[in-house]
Amino acid sequence: MSRLSAGGARRRVGSTDVLAVVPPPVTVRVPAKVNLHLSVGDVRPDGYHELVTVFQALSLTDEVTVAVADDPGVEVHGEGAATVPTDASNLAWRAVQALAERTGRDPYDPKVRVVIRKGIPVAGGMAGGSADAAATLVGLAALWKLDMTRDELAEVGARLGSDVPFALYGNTALGAGRGERLVPVLGRHTFHWVVALDRRGLSTPDVYRELDRLRAESRPPRVGAVEPVLEALATGDPRQLALLLGNDLQSAAVSLRPSLRRTLRAGVAAGALAGIVSGSGPTCAFLCADGASAVRVAAELSGAGVCRTVRVAQGPVPGARVVACEEPTRPTPPEVHA
Ligand SMILES: C[C@](O)(CO)[C@H](O)COP(=O)(O)OP(=O)(O)OC[C@H]1O[C@@H](n2ccc(N)nc2=O)[C@H](O)[C@@H]1O
Ligand SMILES: Nc1ncnc2c1ncn2[C@@H]1O[C@H](COP(=O)(O)OP(=O)(O)OP(=O)(O)O)[C@@H](O)[C@H]1O
Structure with a gap:
């Protein structure tokens, strides 16, 4: 250096x-x-x-x-x-x-x-x-x-x-x-996450393009209204928030990287409340009930062989x-x- x-x-x-x-x-x-x-x-x-x-x-x-x-x-x-x-x-x-x-x-x-x-x-x-x-x-x-x-x-x-x-x-x-x-x-609550990193990245423009392609030929799922998400954040209840996590780019990311389906299933099977593709992917983020649960989910997920590596994280941070x-x-x- x-x-x-x-x-x-x-x-x-x-x-x-x-x-x-x-x-x-x-x-x-x-x-x-x-x-x-x-x-x-x-x-x-x-x-x-x-x-x-x-x-x-x-x-x-x-x-x-x-x-x-x-x-x-x-x-x-x-x-x-x-x-x-x-x-x-x-x-x-x-x-x-x-x-x-x-x-x-x-x-x-x-x-x-x-x-x-x-x-x-x-x-x-x-x-x-x-x-x-x-x-x-x-x-x-x-x-x-x-x-x-x-x-x-x-x-x-x-x-x-x-x-x-x-x-x-x-x-x-x-x-x-x-x-x-x-x-x-605004909110005073901390949420506990496990993130599963994939072996290779995905290009953001490619994922948006894939969504346009999917929408031209079928009706991929669309997320609901944002207000309930804001309400769940205000309560600080991770179970309520877990039900509302949603990402329109997920179907496109999964279409380009079908193995993500398995990763998402593995995180929930490991005990996460819900899993979601992060932004344009391919990282998957799993919301957990608390810090101890996140550590357990991370340990189990890293042994499942569905991703390159696993990290525990908290949010929000500045x-x-x-x-x-x-x-x-x-x-x-x-x-x-x-
Ligand atoms: C997927 C997200 O991470 C969700 O927060 C962002 O939308 C991506 O943001 P970013 O990586 O900062 O993206 P930018 O560098 O602004 O744009 C990269 C490319 O992503 C696509 N893009 C990005 C943002 C947006 N609202 N619509 C788009 O279609 C466009 O093809 C654009 O050329
Ligand atoms: N400082 C940087 N750090 C990481 N990647 C960078 C940087 N500058 C340019 N790049 C390029 O941008 C591409 C996307 O990297 P980045 O890590 O920002 O992706 P991303 O997290 O998927 O982005 P986003 O979530 O904003 O769509 C990389 O493949 C790399 O070629």
Whole structure:
């Protein structure tokens, strides 16, 4: 891993020796999401589908460090890292360029290095790339000392991906439009989840296309109204919520990856209250009665041979937030020396 600059650095500016204080690297933790309810409407002229969704942020997280560096770029570590691009197509790098442009910096030479540690499954329908973009926006806002609200960061984020604004806010939220228009759903209850990660990812556009194809030739099931889901969230009763989990993309994900049917059945057979494909899949999320039950379900499911690996998670958790900002340890010397 390349070194990230921290603390003060001496530079010559003309005939003056300047101590430029390089800001310390900023590390941001950002959660994965699951859609508790995902109602997909018609395709819009811009190619996106109109959604009504309820997002919940789960305690599966990525960590993203942004730092001033003379070797700009992105590096990715952790599970699935080898499949994540480190070129300009990485969503975190696109976030750097978008925020640089928005704040009058050079988007092609932003002098920033981004280090991503993946804990969120890649191409798993849990918004991993969007999470990294959101974390990068929050990290850069701190690194560059920007006076921007989360709403303003979300405006920049929405242009990068429909799931980016939610990763900024976290917790539980009702999403509309293409998923970027959010209203917080308040609640004091914690829900316990088991997530089953598949061996290979699924492409989000492919899953939406498959749903359009299925709808053109038959009538795949559609989720009901969102209001009962919001009521169940307010009661905090996982049994009530379990009955209402629904995802219009599930039939499309299962059509592209029929083995998911077996995974969903195995989770319920292992004792989960209900299982659902997370977003565009192929990760399956299982709602459990409590923390102890989640641990039991995870143990049984991991022995069932239906998925690559299994994780226990809780939700809701907060959105992207700074967890470390290493201040230089030595006292700051005067800024300019003759
Ligand atoms: C499946 C979900 O994760 C549910 O929250 C999201 O809808 C996907 O959000 P995302 O990965 O941030 O997706 P984007 O990067 O905005 O869009 C990727 C592609 O997914 C499809 N897409 C996405 C969102 C949406 N409301 N309708 C769509 O049809 C489009 O083909 C789009 O080109
Ligand atoms: N920082 C990133 N992390 C993960 N994938 C990235 C990143 N940047 C770009 N990608 C690309 O995006 C693709 C989708 O990855 P991601 O993990 O975001 O999928 P996802 O969780 O299914 O997304 P969503 O749930 O938002 O539809 C990957 O196959 C990868 O090529």
